[in-house]
Amino acid sequence: MNSNLPLLEVKNLNVSINENEILKDFNLTINKGEIHAIMGPNGSGKSTFSKVLAGHPAYSVLNGDIFFKGSSILELEPDQRSHLGIFLAFQYPIEIPGVSNEDFLRLAYNSKQKFYNNPEVDPIEFLTIIDEKLKLVNMSPLFLSRNVNEGFSGGEKKRNEILQMILLDSELAILDETDSGLDIDALKTISNGINNFMNPSKGILLITHYQRLLDYIKPTYVHVMQNGQIIKTGSSELARELEIKGYEWLQ
């Protein structure tokens, strides 16, 4: 595969849900080593875009295409996209009663191992792997025996998402408002985790409402989205300007 190909290329994408058009002629290219931040008012289509990338079945793509490392992924199921290297950190992580976090994480890890014809790891080997990752997000091993996201605080849920991202080591991480609802310490922990994860062969798409996350994670580009389109692109300076002037300034 040509290593100069963009990691993600979205071309003229039109997406609807229940016959409402959410994304309109949407374009975005993310190269390896780049961090893109998408900001924008509520309802502008940011979360929709993240879910469409991951292959959520509720949305229909009317037009356009999504290329991941040069090949179209529109026809791929969400689990196949995950194996290829797309990770979505959920804005509202889902609770799964009765399923331990450890089992869930191991299953996710082994699914990927299996996909790449690597040997699956047994529960004991897995403990050594996960133990090391837990430290990166400052989580206690005790939390492995709890049920997935059940009874987790907002901060714990978000840290769990970052833990999964680090564990699966995906090439493209989409973080949907991972910073919302976090106190300043949790924000630092999570930012450390993300910075640790990032390297020149990966890409990150941050969806956020706040400039403060970008103090810790420096974006290559900042995009502003409105009515299903990117209306302005700039450097990290743009985020600072928006924080002061608000979105109305762009209209």
Add this chain to the structure above:
Amino acid sequence: MEANVGTRMGIFEISKYQLSRYNLLFCSKITKKKLKDLNEVDPELLQTFEKLGISLTEQKRLANVAVDAVFDSVSIGTTFQDELSQYGIIFSSISEAIHNSSSLIQKYLGSVVPIGDNYFSALNSAVFTDGSFCYIPEDTICPLDLSTYFRINDQNSGQFERTLVVAEKNSQVNYLEGCTAPQYDTNQLHAAIVELIAFENATIKYSTVQNWYSGNEYGKGGIYNFVTKRGLCAGTNSKISWTQVETGSAITWKYPSCILMGENSQGEFYSVALTNNYQQADTGTKMIHIGKNSRSRIISKGISAGKSKNSYRGFVNVLNKAYGTRNYSQCDSLLIGNQSNANTFPFISVQNSTTKIEHEASTSKIGEEQIFYFLQRGIEIEKAVELIISGFCREIFVELPLEFAAEADNLLTLKLEGSVG
């Protein structure tokens, strides 16, 4: 002649259902002569046992389980009798017990479920052919889990099993009952009776995995499973615990119950009922509190997929002398797809003011979002559903013996194949 069942079922009045009993052959014996050796057993039956991880062979001895295999109502092989008899434990077919332990049978058979209790108990009492009998003497803890495997084999043969378990003072026993049935096209009736009696300080734990043929995907065929199960906590501090995993049968009506007569006696009911396609399950329990400080606990989990109907129907009855009694009930339903049906009918009657009763119920749906979360993490859909279901049933499965728990987990996955997605 047609029997109108609904009016005979007392408070468990079920939508009127007509059953022509002349369409059923009452008793079928595979052979007149009793088989002497396990080698004489139909290899197909042995294979079915094998598939479910059950074998009558030496493996089983190692696994510490004695098996009384009932094949078309006739016991074909009873193992471990010698070993158990060293403890004074009797574990045999009812037919043998009638000859060898006739005084016990006379004393206890029909003492918990009287002949005229309901239509199906009358039918069973009139025509039952065989079943299992288990007697644990005083001060004895049964060293093995006792297990019976049933299977319906002949077409059009109604099965009328009879099970009687008696646990004397200070004794304990775990009893496992599992059912599998091969596919048949015509409806078959299964009307069994199970009676448990626990005396002072005795504990009986009775676990069932039921997987009779449930009919095809259009609702044709399948077993009618109308079973009367009841336990009597006769003595002080006695305890009876029912655990069931119901996955098969076209129609299931089954309410394993406890009569809590002894002071401080305890009744438990743990249930998972799964229905798919056109199956109907109406199951639950009755806890009759008579003794002081008696306690009961009900945890019921219903999973409905396809166009099936799944109902919990329970009755907690606290009589006027039952001071200081407690009941806790929890009924959870999980819906798969948008054509299935889940109902909860809890009846509670309390005649004593010192009683504490708690009831919780929830209904949820396996959601697109939950599945999407698994998929996004690279976990395939079948595995995702399997995990969600087994998580939902976790509280019940921990009550099952270990090997049964794994089997039950597999069974649920198998039954739901292709129903989500």
